[in-house]
Amino acid sequence: MEIHYIDSWPQPYSQMDAAPYWAALQEEGLTFQRCTDCRETVWPAKSHCPNCGKRALVWEGSKGKGKVYSFSTIMRGPTPAWQAIVPYTVGFVEMEEGYILFTQFDCAPDAIKIGDAVSVRYIKRGEQTLPIFGPAS
Ligand SMILES: [Zn+2]
Numbered sequence: 001m002e003i004h005y006i007d008s009w010p011q012p013y014s015q016m017d018a019a020p021y022w023a024a025l026q027e028e029g030l031t032f033q034r035c036t037d038c039r040e041t042v043w044p045a046k047s048h049c050p051n052c053g054k055r056a057l058v059w060e061g062s063k064g065k066g067k068v069y070s071f072s073t074i075m076r077g078p079t080p081a082w083q084a085i086v087p088y089t090v091g092f093v094e095m096e097e098g099y100i101l102f103t104q105f106d107c108a109p110d111a112i113k114i115g116d117a118v119s120v121r122y123i124k125r126g127e128q129t130l131p132i133f134g135p136a137s
Pocket of ligand 1: 035039049052
């Protein structure tokens with residue numbers, strides 16, 4: 001049986017609007033966009049505010065805290081890198097700042113439930129540092 005190592009992680013597809021997000025992650029910073037006109041928080045990254053239509057989005061640092069909005073545990077990984085870490089849990093976190101972030105949870109599947117407080121930590125996958133959430137510390 002062929003063994004696959006975790007250093008062969010596929011790298012995330014980075015859209016131009018989100019380049020500052022990926023750059024901040026490399027320094028273990030979690031960022032999101034906010035509209036300076038209507039104050040709405042915006043994620044995923046856009047060029048214009050989806051709420052008011054203005055081109056008035058700026059980047060802000062997140063506190064990295066939120067609540068579990070939903071999650072699902074993956075038992076069969078889609079690629080060898082993911083297969084090597086099953087079971088793993090992914091889902092959405094409702095961040096304190098008001099936006100929703102899709103992420104992986106860094107804990108056993110039965111260690112979280114919807115509404116639980118979670119906070120960010122960071123994990124290096126290949127060249128990219130990524131946010132991963134676990135029970136709030
Ligand atoms: Zn706006």
